[in-house]
Amino acid sequence: MSETAQKSAVVLLSGGLDSATVLALARADGYRTIALSFRYGQRHQLELERARLIAQALNAAEHRIVDIDLAAFGGSALTADIPVPKGRPADALAEGIPVTYVPARNTIFLSFALALAEVAGAGAIFIGVNALDYSGYPDCRPEYLSAFEALANLATKAGVEGHGVAIKAPLIDLTKAEIIRRGTELGVDYGLTLSCYDPDEAGRACGGCDSCQLRRRGFAEAGLPDPTVYAVEPV
Amino acid sequence: MSETAQKSAVVLLSGGLDSATVLALARADGYRTIALSFRYGQRHQLELERARLIAQALNAAEHRIVDIDLAAFGGSALTADIPVPKGRPADALAEGIPVTYVPARNTIFLSFALALAEVAGAGAIFIGVNALDYSGYPDCRPEYLSAFEALANLATKAGVEGHGVAIKAPLIDLTKAEIIRRGTELGVDYGLTLSCYDPDEAGRACGGCDSCQLRRRGFAEAGLPDPTVYAVEPV
Numbered sequence: 001m002s003e004t005a006q007k008s009a010v011v012l013l014s015g016g017l018d019s020a021t022v023l024a025l026a027r028a029d030g031y032r033t034i035a036l037s038f039r040y041g042q043r044h045q046l047e048l049e050r051a052r053l054i055a056q057a058l059n060a061a062e063h064r065i066v067d068i069d070l071a072a073f074g075g076s077a078l079t080a081d082i083p084v085p086k087g088r089p090a091d092a093l094a095e096g097i098p099v100t101y102v103p104a105r106n107t108i109f110l111s112f113a114l115a116l117a118e119v120a121g122a123g124a125i126f127i128g129v130n131a132l133d134y135s136g137y138p139d140c141r142p143e144y145l146s147a148f149e150a151l152a153n154l155a156t157k158a159g160v161e162g163h164g165v166a167i168k169a170p171l172i173d174l175t176k177a178e179i180i181r182r183g184t185e186l187g188v189d190y191g192l193t194l195s196c197y198d199p200d201e202a203g204r205a206c207g208g209c210d211s212c213q214l215r216r217r218g219f220a221e222a223g224l225p226d227p228t229v230y231a232v233e234p235v
Numbered sequence: 236m237s238e239t240a241q242k243s244a245v246v247l248l249s250g251g252l253d254s255a256t257v258l259a260l261a262r263a264d265g266y267r268t269i270a271l272s273f274r275y276g277q278r279h280q281l282e283l284e285r286a287r288l289i290a291q292a293l294n295a296a297e298h299r300i301v302d303i304d305l306a307a308f309g310g311s312a313l314t315a316d317i318p319v320p321k322g323r324p325a326d327a328l329a330e331g332i333p334v335t336y337v338p339a340r341n342t343i344f345l346s347f348a349l350a351l352a353e354v355a356g357a358g359a360i361f362i363g364v365n366a367l368d369y370s371g372y373p374d375c376r377p378e379y380l381s382a383f384e385a386l387a388n389l390a391t392k393a394g395v396e397g398h399g400v401a402i403k404a405p406l407i408d409l410t411k412a413e414i415i416r417r418g419t420e421l422g423v424d425y426g427l428t429l430s431c432y433d434p435d436e437a438g439r440a441c442g443g444c445d446s447c448q449l450r451r452r453g454f455a456e457a458g459l460p461d462p463t464v465y466a467v468e469p470v
Contacts (some may be wrong), residue, residue, distance in 0.1 A: 066303075066304055066305075067299075067302070067304055068302075068303055069301055069302055090378050095368070097397075103349075103350040103351075103353040104346055104347075104349040104350035104391060105350075106390070107349055107350075107386065107387075107390045108343070108346040108347060108350060109293055110346075111339055111342040111343040111346040112339075112343060114338075114339040114342055115339035115340075115342075115343060116337040116338075118339055119338050138389065138391060139389075139390045139391070140391060141389065143389055144386070144389040144390055146464040147382070147385050147386040147389050147390075148386055149387075150382050150385070150386075151324070151342065151379070151382040152342075152383060153341055153385050154374075154376065154378055154379040154382050155341070155342045155374045155379055155382075156339060156371065156373060156374070172327075174337055198252040219414055
């Protein structure tokens with residue numbers, strides 16, 4: 001494998017705050033980055049346009065968008081017609097698995113990233129999950145990521161040939177405030193990112209869903225200005 | 236979880252000999268079966284029509300087809316424009332990873348099966364891989380399947396709640412001849428199945444690719460008539 005290929009990484013890029021920060025971190029680590037986004041029947045296609053702008057702003061070498069049909073399986077407020085919960089008290093956010101959980105989503109995303117990593121000869125896959133603010137998703141836990149890395153190195157030609165794929169989750173132990181501080185140091189323009197589960201047509205955040213609440217609290221705790229445009233200005 | 240839900244299984248169904256046998260085995264085990272096939276940019280869409288006929292003949296409760304775009308990644312003779320090797324000597328079949336290997340294919344297929352299992356409340360996923368005739372694919376090995384099962388039970392709500400998903404590969408230790416004998420006992424019509432990597436437009440098998448060779452040898456060893464229609468009758 002060439003030197004160039006070994007320094008390539010696939011970066012899962014959703015258009016949100018976390019994955020934008022991860023892309024900046026992968027770039028800062030010296031990786032040639034292949035950003036990978038998905039069109040998965042989600043209600044907010046706006047995310048993909050944000051992902052495109054972020055990949056461009058952070059100098060990703062490539063940005064690929066793969067169509068997948070998670071909506072065919074239903075089962076989540078992010079793909080089906082289940083209302084997104086609003087205004088839940090902040091201390092309730094971490095309890096249980098929320099209705100916005102998409103079945104096996106990260107497993108599907110990582111599987112495609114693995115296929116791309118194998119074809120591109122990339123030695124790492126970056127994913128923006130974190131354990132502290134993980135909002136109850138089972139596939140955002142460190143033990144899940146370790147299991148995927150073990151799988152990846154049994155699943156692929158690269159693994160069999162001894163130069164495996166590392167699953168990197170550099171945000172895993174960071175709070176939202178720490179993520180925002182780190183990304184700001186690296187020049188991430190958080191005005192491009194969209195965290196809201198339920199933005200309006202103009203791409204303005206609702207301010208009330210779990211994701212908006214976590215984000216707002218993060219900027220407040222980081223002591224940094226929140227560039228998010230909200231449909232209804234927070235009180 | 237209801238009794239009905241616990242007895243459901245997702246069965247990966249390609250339209251080939253192995254997965255048809257697996258569907259029959261899952262039905263014989265008393266599962267309500269949800270057959271799952273993929274349209275993945277493969278050159279032989281004929282497979283999907285065969286899968287539909289097999290699901291019907293073997294009384295699958297449902298048959299779902301999911302579109303995924305593996306061709307976007309290239310890297311395999313089954314999705315890209317790399318010639319399928321023909322007429323390789325039989326003793327060369329098991330050596331190395333062949334060009335027909337699709338990057339991370341089983342990982343992607345199992346990930347979608349996992350999403351469907353979670354939504355449908357199915358407690359098992361059946362896959363028709365086998366170790367003896369596995370033709371050099373890294374993601375057909377028993378240790379790979381164990382790693383996926385471990386992942387599945389960390390990835391999902393069902394796993395977190397304690398009623399996990401079992402990955403079942405009932406063909407894993409069988410020879411092609413044993414598979415054919417078992418399926419024949421269960422009434423599988425192998426005339427419906429298509430194993431060939433490179434069939435002609437009428438759906439006739441080429442007779443020369445690795446998959447055709449394994450299949451022909453299997454029927455011969457089983458001492459059963461081969462219902463396959465070949466474009467060129469084998470000598």
